[in-house]
Amino acid sequence: MRNRTKMLILVGLAIVFVLLYVFYELNGNYHYAFPRRLIKVAAMALTGMAIAYSTVVFQTITHNRILTPSVMGLDALYMMVQTIIYFFFGSMSIFVINAHFNFLLAVTAMIVFALVFYQVLFKEGKRPIYFLLLVGMIVGTFLGSVTTFFQVLIDPNEFLSLQSKMFASFNNVNSDLVWLAGIVILIVFVYGWRHLSQLDVMSLGRDTAINLGVPYDKLVKRMLVLSSVLIAVSTALVGPITFFGLIVANLSYQFFKTYKHSVLIAGSCVMSIVALIGGQWMVERVFNFDTTLSVIINFVGGVYFIYLLLKESRSAG
Amino acid sequence: MIQVKEISKFFGKKPVIQDVSVEVATGKITSFIGPNGAGKSTLLSMVSRLLNADTGEVLLDKADVRRWKSDDFAKRVSILKQSNYMNVRLTIRELVSFGRFPYSKGNLKPEDEVKVDEALQYMNLDDLQHNYLDELSGGQRQRAFIAMVIAQDTDYILLDEPLNNLDMKHSVQIMKILRKLVDELGKTVIIVLHDINFASVYSDNIVALKNGRVVKDGPTNDIINSDALKEIYDMDIPVQEQNGCRICVYFNS
Numbered sequence: 001m002r003n004r005t006k007m008l009i010l011v012g013l014a015i016v017f018v019l020l021y022v023f024y025e026l027n028g029n030y031h032y033a034f035p036r037r038l039i040k041v042a043a044m045a046l047t048g049m050a051i052a053y054s055t056v057v058f059q060t061i062t063h064n065r066i067l068t069p070s071v072m073g074l075d076a077l078y079m080m081v082q083t084i085i086y087f088f089f090g091s092m093s094i095f096v097i098n099a100h101f102n103f104l105l106a107v108t109a110m111i112v113f114a115l116v117f118y119q120v121l122f123k124e125g126k127r128p129i130y131f132l133l134l135v136g137m138i139v140g141t142f143l144g145s146v147t148t149f150f151q152v153l154i155d156p157n158e159f160l161s162l163q164s165k166m167f168a169s170f171n172n173v174n175s176d177l178v179w180l181a182g183i184v185i186l187i188v189f190v191y192g193w194r195h196l197s198q199l200d201v202m203s204l205g206r207d208t209a210i211n212l213g214v215p216y217d218k219l220v221k222r223m224l225v226l227s228s229v230l231i232a233v234s235t236a237l238v239g240p241i242t243f244f245g246l247i248v249a250n251l252s253y254q255f256f257k258t259y260k261h262s263v264l265i266a267g268s269c270v271m272s273i274v275a276l277i278g279g280q281w282m283v284e285r286v287f288n289f290d291t292t293l294s295v296i297i298n299f300v301g302g303v304y305f306i307y308l309l310l311k312e313s314r315s316a317g
Numbered sequence: 318m319i320q321v322k323e324i325s326k327f328f329g330k331k332p333v334i335q336d337v338s339v340e341v342a343t344g345k346i347t348s349f350i351g352p353n354g355a356g357k358s359t360l361l362s363m364v365s366r367l368l369n370a371d372t373g374e375v376l377l378d379k380a381d382v383r384r385w386k387s388d389d390f391a392k393r394v395s396i397l398k399q400s401n402y403m404n405v406r407l408t409i410r411e412l413v414s415f416g417r418f419p420y421s422k423g424n425l426k427p428e429d430e431v432k433v434d435e436a437l438q439y440m441n442l443d444d445l446q447h448n449y450l451d452e453l454s455g456g457q458r459q460r461a462f463i464a465m466v467i468a469q470d471t472d473y474i475l476l477d478e479p480l481n482n483l484d485m486k487h488s489v490q491i492m493k494i495l496r497k498l499v500d501e502l503g504k505t506v507i508i509v510l511h512d513i514n515f516a517s518v519y520s521d522n523i524v525a526l527k528n529g530r531v532v533k534d535g536p537t538n539d540i541i542n543s544d545a546l547k548e549i550y551d552m553d554i555p556v557q558e559q560n561g562c563r564i565c566v567y568f569n570s
Contacts, residue, residue, distance in 0.1 A: 212416070
C-alpha cells in the first residue's frame with residue numbers, strides 16, 4: 001500500500017469519527033449540544049496534533065523513539081502549579097474559577113520554566129543532549145515530590161477538586177481557550193513547517209546534518225522551544241496527556257516506514273485525531289462515561305510502551 | 318583555499334591541538350597522518366566546522382568558516398566522519414539523495430537526480446541503489462556514504478579514516494576513486510589515514526601530527542623517508558621503493 005493511500009484511509013477514518021461524534025444521537029439539538037460538541041472536537045483535534053507534533057520532533061532531536069517530551073518535566077511543573085494554587089488559594093479562588101487566568105498562569109509558568117532551563121543548560125557551550133534530559137528528569141522528579149508533599153497536606157475536599165486537573169479531560173474545556181490555544185498552535189505549526197525537511201536531515205545524526213548545511217545546534221534549541229510551547233499549551237488546555245504522543249508517534253513510524261517528517265508528522269497528527277475523537281466517542285456512547293479517555297490512553301499506551309521496549313531490546317541484542 | 322591559522326583546541330584542560338597552522342593545496346590529496354591521539358580527527362573536525370576551535374581560525378577563501386552561512390559552506394566543503402550512526406532506515410539512493418540537500422532543500426529537481434545517478438555510478442552502486450543500508454556490508458556502506466559526499470559536489474572533500482574496517486580490495490578501490498576525483502574532477506581531498514603506505518602511494522602532500530602539533534608538512538616524498546618517520550612515530554622504519562612507490566616496512570622494526 002502506498003503512503004498516499006494510507007494517509008487517505010486515515011483521513012477518511014478521522015472524518016468518520018468527527019461526524020459520528022458531532023451528529024450521532026444529536027436528535028436535532030442544534031442550539032445546545034451541537035456547538036458544545038464542536039468545541040470538544042476542536043479541543044481534541046488541537047491537543048492531539050500539538051502532542052503528536054511535539055513528540056515526533058522531540059524524538060528526532062534526541063535520536064530516541066521511546067522518549068516523550070514529558071521527561072523535560074513540564075507536566076510535573078503543571079501539576080505543581082495547580083497544586084500550589086489549590087493549596088494556597090483554594091478551589092474557590094480567582095486562579096481556579098477564572099479559566100482564562102488559570103490557563104495563562106499555567107502556560108506562562110511552563111514556557112518561562114522551559115526557556116530558563118534551556119538558557120542555563122545551553123549557556124556553558126556544548127553539552128550532550130542527554131545531559132539536558134537527565135537534568136530534566138531530576139527536576140521533574142523534584143517537582144513531583146513537591147507536588148505530593150502539598151497534596152498530602154491539602155484539605156481533602158480541595159484535593160477532590162484538584163483531582164480533576166490531574167487527568168486530561170475534554171469534558172469541560174472553555175471555548176475561548178480553545179480559540180486561543182488554536183491560534184498559538186497554528187502559529188507554531190506554520191513556523192515549524194519550514195523546518196520539516198531539515199528535521200529529515202537531523203535524523204542522520206549531528207555530523208552528517210552539519211555536513212549537509214543544517215545549523216544543527218541552533219535548530220535543536222529552536223525545536224526544543226517549539227515542542228515545549230506545544231506541550232505547555234495543550235497541557236494547560238486539557239491536562240497532562242503527553243504519554244499519548246508516544247503511541248501515535250511510534251504508530252506513525254511503523255505505519256508509514258519513511259524518514260520524511262512531513263509524512264510522519266501529518267500521519268501522527270491524523271492518528272491522534274482518530275484516537276482521541278474515536279476514543280472519546282466510545283467513552284461517551286459505548287461505555288456511557290463509566291471511564292475516562294485518559295485512563296484508556298494510559299492503559300493502551302502502557303501496553304504499547306512495554307511492547308516497544310521488548311522490541312527494542314530484541315533488536316539491540 | 319583552506320588555511321588553518323594557529324588553532325588550538327582543549328578538551329577540558331588537556332590540549333588536543335596546539336598552535337596548528339596548515340595551508341591545504343587545492344587540487345591535491347593531502348593526508349593527515351600521525352600516531353593515535355595526535356589530533357588528526359580533531360583537526361579535520363575543526364576544518365569542517367563540526368567542532369569550534371578555542372583559539373585561532375580556519376579560513377575558507379579568506380573567510381572564517383564560522384562566518385560562512387551553513388548551506389553555502391555545505392556547497393563548498395563536505396566531511397565524512399568515521400562512524401555514521403543513524404536512527405532511520407534508508408536505501409542507498411535515499412542516502413545519496415541527501416547529498417543534494419544543500420541545493421534542493423529536500424525537493425529534488427531533475428538536475429539533482431542526475432547528480433545522484435552520477436554519484437551512484439561513480440561508486441558502482443547502481444545495482445544496489447534500492448537496498449537498505451542495514452542490509453549492506455561495511456565496504457558497501459562506506460561506498461554509499463562516499464557517494465553521498467560526491468553527490469554533494471563540493472570543491473573540498475574531507476574524509477576521516479574512510480578505510481577503517483575495509484579489506485585491501487575495497488581500500489584500494491576507494492583510494493583510486495579519490496585519486497580520480499582529484500585528477501578528473503579537480504577536487505581537493507583531505508583525508509585522515511592510519512595506514513602510512515596508503516598515504517605514501519596515493520597522496521600528494523602529507524601533514525604529520527604528533528601530540529597536537531604539526532611535526533612535518535610537505536610533499537609526500539619529503540616525508541616518506543626513515544628520518545622523517547622516526548621523528549613522527551619514534552620508530553626506525555625502513556623505506557623501500559617498489560614500482561615507483563615508496564613502501565614503509567614497519568612490521569618488524
